[in-house]
Amino acid sequence: MRIGLILSASPGYSETFLKSKILGLKEKGHSVLLFCQKSNPDFSLCEVRKLPSVSIRKGALLFKLIIAYLSLIPHVNCVIKYYKLERKEGVSVFQIMKKVYLNAAFFKEKLDWLHFGFGTLSIGRENLAKAIDAKLAVSFRGFDIGIYPLKHPNCYAKLWNKVDKIHVISNDIKTLLYSNNFKDQAPVVKITPAIDVDFFTTTQNKENDSIQFITVARLHWKKGLDYTLEALALLKKQGVTFHYTIIGNGPQEEYFKFLAHQLNLSSSVTFKGQLGHDKIKEALSEADIYLQYSVQEGFCNAVLEAQAMGLLCVVSDAEGLSENVLHNETGWVVPLRKPELLVEKIRSVISLPQTEKDGIIQRAKDRVKHEFNVNKQQQKFYEFYENNR
Amino acid sequence: MKKGITVAVYSGVSKSTTFIERLIKGLVKKNVNVLVFGVANGKCFQSKSIKYHCYGSKLNKLIRLCKYTLLLSLFKPKDKIRLDEIIKSNTIEPKRVLRLKYYPVLYYKPDIFHLQWAKSIKDWMWVQEFGMKLVVSLRGTHITISPKANPFYKDLYLELFPKVTAFHAVSESISKEAEKYNADPDKINVVKSGLLLESFQFQSKKQIYKPLKIISVGRSHFSKGYSFALDAMAILKEKKTAFHYTIIGVEEDEKLIHQRSQLQLKKEVTLKESVSFSKVKEELKDADVLLLSSIEEGIANVVLEAMALGILVVSSNCGGMNEVITNEENGFLVPPRDINAMANCIMEVKNLSESDYNTIIKKARLKIEQNHSHEKMVSGMLNLYKTVLNN
Numbered sequence: 001m002r003i004g005l006i007l008s009a010s011p012g013y014s015e016t017f018l019k020s021k022i023l024g025l026k027e028k029g030h031s032v033l034l035f036c037q038k039s040n041p042d043f044s045l046c047e048v049r050k051l052p053s054v055s056i057r058k059g060a061l062l063f064k065l066i067i068a069y070l071s072l073i074p075h076v077n078c079v080i081k082y083y084k085l086e087r088k089e090g091v092s093v094f095q096i097m098k099k100v101y102l103n104a105a106f107f108k109e110k111l112d113w114l115h116f117g118f119g120t121l122s123i124g125r126e127n128l129a130k131a132i133d134a135k136l137a138v139s140f141r142g143f144d145i146g147i148y149p150l151k152h153p154n155c156y157a158k159l160w161n162k163v164d165k166i167h168v169i170s171n172d173i174k175t176l177l178y179s180n181n182f183k184d185q186a187p188v189v190k191i192t193p194a195i196d197v198d199f200f201t202t203t204q205n206k207e208n209d210s211i212q213f214i215t216v217a218r219l220h221w222k223k224g225l226d227y228t229l230e231a232l233a234l235l236k237k238q239g240v241t242f243h244y245t246i247i248g249n250g251p252q253e254e255y256f257k258f259l260a261h262q263l264n265l266s267s268s269v270t271f272k273g274q275l276g277h278d279k280i281k282e283a284l285s286e287a288d289i290y291l292q293y294s295v296q297e298g299f300c301n302a303v304l305e306a307q308a309m310g311l312l313c314v315v316s317d318a319e320g321l322s323e324n325v326l327h328n329e330t331g332w333v334v335p336l337r338k339p340e341l342l343v344e345k346i347r348s349v350i351s352l353p354q355t356e357k358d359g360i361i362q363r364a365k366d367r368v369k370h371e372f373n374v375n376k377q378q379q380k381f382y383e384f385y386e387n388n389r
Numbered sequence: 390m391k392k393g394i395t396v397a398v399y400s401g402v403s404k405s406t407t408f409i410e411r412l413i414k415g416l417v418k419k420n421v422n423v424l425v426f427g428v429a430n431g432k433c434f435q436s437k438s439i440k441y442h443c444y445g446s447k448l449n450k451l452i453r454l455c456k457y458t459l460l461l462s463l464f465k466p467k468d469k470i471r472l473d474e475i476i477k478s479n480t481i482e483p484k485r486v487l488r489l490k491y492y493p494v495l496y497y498k499p500d501i502f503h504l505q506w507a508k509s510i511k512d513w514m515w516v517q518e519f520g521m522k523l524v525v526s527l528r529g530t531h532i533t534i535s536p537k538a539n540p541f542y543k544d545l546y547l548e549l550f551p552k553v554t555a556f557h558a559v560s561e562s563i564s565k566e567a568e569k570y571n572a573d574p575d576k577i578n579v580v581k582s583g584l585l586l587e588s589f590q591f592q593s594k595k596q597i598y599k600p601l602k603i604i605s606v607g608r609s610h611f612s613k614g615y616s617f618a619l620d621a622m623a624i625l626k627e628k629k630t631a632f633h634y635t636i637i638g639v640e641e642d643e644k645l646i647h648q649r650s651q652l653q654l655k656k657e658v659t660l661k662e663s664v665s666f667s668k669v670k671e672e673l674k675d676a677d678v679l680l681l682s683s684i685e686e687g688i689a690n691v692v693l694e695a696m697a698l699g700i701l702v703v704s705s706n707c708g709g710m711n712e713v714i715t716n717e718e719n720g721f722l723v724p725p726r727d728i729n730a731m732a733n734c735i736m737e738v739k740n741l742s743e744s745d746y747n748t749i750i751k752k753a754r755l756k757i758e759q760n761h762s763h764e765k766m767v768s769g770m771l772n773l774y775k776t777v778l779n780n
Contacts, residue, residue, distance in 0.1 A: 150646045221644040226616070230726070255611035257538035262684065262725075296647060337620060337651075 001030045001385060004109060004134065006125075007117040009038035010048055016374070017193045017301060018117065022046055024378025030385070035105060049105040065097075068104045075107045082107070082131035089127075089158070103128055113137055113385055115167075119144035119156065126158045135164040137384070142169070142298025145176045146319060147222070160185045167191055167384060169299045170320030189384055192323070193299050194377035197369045199277070200308035202285045210241040211350060214287035214311070215302075216280055219250030219271075222296040224316060226259055230339035231293070233263035235346060244269045244291075245283055284309040289349065294318045295336050304372050307331065307364040312357060314345055330364035395422040396774060397499040397521075399513070400506060403443040404431040407666055408582050408690050409505055413439065415583075415767030421774075424499050426490070442493040450489055457492035468495055468519060475515045482512075495519060501774055503557070507531040508542060510549050517554065522777045525550075527558040527567045527577070530612050533685040533708055536570060546570035555777045557770065559687040560709025578773040581712075582690055583766025584757060589670075589697035591754045594746045597677050600631035601739045604676035604700075606669055606691045609642040611684070614705065616648055617726050618682035623652040624732035630739060634680070637672060638663045673700050678738055683707055684725050693761050696720065696753035701746060703734050713760070719752040 003025060011018040022032050022045045032046040039048050052064070072079050079100060086096045100107075106114070106128050114129040115137040116122040122138045129136035138159065149155055160181065166188045168174045174188055206212075213232070217223040225246065232244055246256070246269065253271070260269045272283070284290070290306035292315040299320035306313055313331035315321040325331035334345045349357075370376075396416060400409050403425050410433045416423050417438045429443035444450045461469040472495050476487045494502065494516065502516045503524045508531045517523050536543040550556075550572040557580055558564035564577045603622075607613045615636055622634050634654075639645055640662035649658050664672070669691075673679065679695035681704035688709040692702050696713070702720035704710045705727075714720040721738065723730040741749075 147643060147647050150650050151641070151643065221616075222647070252611065254534065254538040258534050258611075259684070261537040295651065 001112045002033065002110060003030055003113045003115060003385060004033045004035060004106070004111040005115050005117060006035045006121050008036060008121065010034055010036050010040040010043040011045075012040055012043075016196055017377075019045060020194060020196075020374040020378060021381050024374070024381055025385075027378070028382045030382075033109060033111070049109070051105055052102055065101055068101045072100070072104055072107055078107045078131050078133075082127055085127040085130060099124065106132060115139070119159075120148050122159055122163075123152075123155055126162045129164075130162065136162055137165045137167060138163050139167040140169070140173050140177065142173065142296065142319065143222070145173055145180060146296050146298075149180050154181065156180055156182070165189065165384065169193055170323050172319040172323070173298060176319070189380075191377060191380045191384065192320075192372060193301050193304065194372045194374045195301055195304045195308060195368070197308055197373045200281060200284075200305045202281075202309050206286065206288060208286075208288060210243060211289060212287040213242055213244040213289050213291050214247070214283060214306070215244075215291050216247045216284075216305070217292070217294075217302060218248050219246075219253045219256055221252050221255075222294055224293045224295040224318070224336065225252075225256045227295070227337055227339045227342065228291055228293045229256065229259050229263055229265060229269070231342040231346065232268070233265055234339065234343040236265065236268060238343075238347070240347070240350070242268060245272055245287065246270070247272045247275050247280055247283060249274045280305070281309070284311060287311055289314060289346070291342075291346075292316065292321060293334070293336070293342055294321065297321050299324055304368050308368045310361050310365060312349055312360060313364065314342070314349060316342075325364070326367070330360060330367050393422065394501075394774065394778070395424060395497070395499040396501045396503055397424040397426060397494065397497075398503050398505065399426055401427045401509065402430045403427060403441050404433055405505070410434075411583065411585065411763060412766070412770060414585075415763055416770065419767060419771060421771070422499075424497055426494055440497075442497065444489055453493070454485070454489050457496055458488070460496050461492055465496065471518070472515065475518075491515070494521075500778060507546070508535060510553070511545060514549060514552065517552075522554045524555045524557060524773065524777060525553050527556050527563045527572075528687050530610070530685065532563050532566050533687065534612055543570065546572075555773060557773055560712055562709040562712065563687045578769070578776070580766055580769035580773060581761055582688060582693060583761050583763040584693055584697050585763045586697060586758060589694060589757075591697065591699045591750075592674065593699060594677075594701075594743055594750065596743065597739070597741065597746060600633050601678065601735070602676045603632055603634040603678045603680050603735065604637070604672060605635070605680045605682060606637045606673070607639075607683075607689070608663070609639040609645075612686070614682040614684040614726065615639060615642070615645055617684070617728050617731065618680055619645065619648045619652060619654065619658065621682070621728040621731035621735070622654055622658060624728060625735060626652075626654065626657060628732070628736070630732075630736055632735070632739075633657055633659070635659045635661060635672070635676070637661045637669060670694070670698065673698055676700055678703055678735060680731075680735070681705060681710065682731065683710075686710055688713055692720075693757055696750070697757045697761075699750045699754060701738060701741075701750055702753065703731070703738060705731075713756060714753075717749075719749060719756050 025032050034046055034048045035051055037051045039050055083096055111134040114134045117139050119138055119140045163186045166186055168190050169192055290311040290313045292303050294316050295318055297318040303313055303324050313325050315325045315333055316336040317333050318336050322333045327333040332345050334342050398413050413423055417436050423439045425441045427443055429445040444453050476484055501522045501524055504513050505526045507525055536546055547570050550570050556572055556577040558577050561579055564579050568574055625632055639660050673695055679700045679702045681689050681692050683705055686708035695702050704714055705725040706722040707725040714722055716722040721734050723734050
């Protein structure tokens with residue numbers, strides 16, 4: 001089976017989920033072809049077809065268009081089919097010509113599946129799979145269904161009637177499909193993310209003088225670090241000594257750093273910036289409690305990694321997090337946007353007897369090892385494509 | 390002040406924010422020759438006293454670069470050589486861009502170069518080497534936030550503030566902030582923002598709306614603390630308080646759109662795009678409460694405007710806000726980021742009698758008339774310039 005996977009960029013160093021998916025499919029004898037706008041030179045897991053940028057420089061436009069259209073002559077049947085499908089939906093000839101140019105790479109490939117790695121990537125490309133006689137699959141992971149449609153209502157209206165199979169990473173994401181007018185037009189399969197459970201292990205005994213909190217997250221508003229910092233400021237006021245390490249960078253760096261300053265937490269919080277896998281593992285092995293108090297979250301690999309590393313995890317109930325961590329069994333789930341509840345929970349976790357903490361840690365480790373390992377994920381993706389034929 | 394003094398009011402663009410444009414207007418009225426440099430994005434004034442030397446399209450940039458290269462080579466060759474050396478020593482920005490920015494300033498050589506935004510201070514230190522006096526305004530997040538969140542700006546200010554001729558601070562509190570970065574207190578002049586009061590007609594309140602109309606106005610920036618305001622609105626809803634909240638200037642803000650949806654406040658909260666100043670005034674007049682939810686501010690101009698118009702203000706007690714608002718006297722102050730206090734305060738306002746509401750807004754108007762008139766601001770700035778030139 002030949003599967004075309006569409007991403008905005010080829011998976012980087014830390015994107016275990018996508019890389020293991022590609023590897024797994026290849027190991028099972030499928031071939032994977034990656035379509036993306038930005039390709040990472042280090043990526044060599046499968047063939048890559050680079051897609052042109054949406055904004056085209058006027059000067060080079062004519063030349064590029066001619067080259068692209070000439071290259072499509074051997075695939076004219078697919079292009080005609082695409083043209084008819086688009087025209088049927090009232091798309092203007094000019095728009096279709098533009099789309100043919102932007103999506104030329106797809107017409108040249110014989111594929112069994114065309115799989116959009118994020119819902120947003122499929123918008124405006126709903127007819128491509130049918131034009132090339134492939135089945136259409138789309139993954140929904142969080143932002144694409146939790147945030148994007150708020151600004152673009154009904155952006156998936158066309159997709160729901162054309163998609164052959166939908167992949168979601170959590171039950172909450174599946175629920176969000178329905179609140180965006182999905183009416184079971186196609187099967188929905190949940191495949192949660194997975195991590196390299198052999199890499200994220202630890203035997204180190206922690207001997208910290210004060211409690212060490214940690215979060216690995218992009219410095220983005222959806223990660224709810226403002227609420228986390230508010231909670232920790234309350235904890236500090238209550239006389240608890242701790243240190244909080246935040247690993248990651250992102251657009252709200254100035255906001256979170258300023259907030260830490262204003263909340264008088266500068267000496268209690270370290271912003272480490274973006275780190276590689278090994279450094280993250282090292283930092284996790286030194287910490288006691290992992291916090292992920294997001295306001296929006298698809299599933300969150302970082303929480304899986306923290307559990308595998310034996311950290312006590314306190315998370316919010318944003319989307320997939322309450323599946324990622326089972327409340328009172330493998331960690332604790334706190335209602336989102338309520339710093340006073342978060343600090344209360346942190347205090348109760350701190351004061352738990354060590355045996356109870358060890359029980360939670362062990363259950364979390366076991367669950368991640370059995371439920372969220374790469375092999376299981378690979379098998380599920382194999383079945384995802386196989387079972388539809 | 391002698392006639393003919395020339396001041397460059399530099400904000401990087403030809404048409405700047407309302408409060409900078411107000412300053413320019415006042416200076417022009419007082420016969421100050423105003424020069425505006427930077428990127429052309431429109432003009433607010435037509436007057437003999439104001440000259441725009443701005444650049445726009447690619448062709449326009451090329452022509453300007455050639456023009457000033459030639460003029461400087463012919464009339465100020467020594468200065469040009471010195472400036473070229475300074476440009477050469479800047480290894481970060483492209484030389485062509487720097488020439489385009491710097492050459493016209495050197496050619497017209499204003500008496501005072503008044504930099505509005507402190508973050509670009511490093512770009513303009515050179516003017517002092519050519520006899521121009523550098524005045525830096527201390528306003529906004531450039532002082533209140535950036536140096537706290539980013540050590541680069543902290544170090545930059547620590548190094549350069551002691552070398553600046555004079556500062557203009559928009560509030561006492563921001564003046565104190567600047568002192569932390571080695572700004573000499575004797576060189577800081579507090580000149581608070583002023584309004585053209587004749588265009589802000591005060592109206593007393595006849596009836597407080599039901600549901601209560603709350604409004605915020607400001608750009609989509611974390612310093613405005615809108616996410617705290619939305620959390621406070623969720624509390625109001627939970628307490629069954631009838632209200633409608635409008636934020637102007639944030640229509641596209643993904644964070645707020647998501648938060649509004651998550652808190653199920655779609656009916657109660659409207660997020661609007663930025664609108665013209667006259668429309669902002671109309672929106673303000675139609676509200677009961679102006680909410681300033683900021684986590685940091687100098688003195689927010691929109692608060693001054695609301696107070697002048699007769700809209701009751703609930704503001705977070707940050708930056709210089711307590712220099713204009715006395716709690717429960719001419720408005721209300723709540724601790725920054727305290728969503729419960731914010732919600733409680735709004736409920737308190739909702740329960741005010743019309744006469745209590747009017748007493749407060751009248752005191753607010755008086756405060757603006759006494760401390761924030763346009764006349765007072767312009768004379769304050771002229772005094773600052775005079776002191777700088779006399780020293």
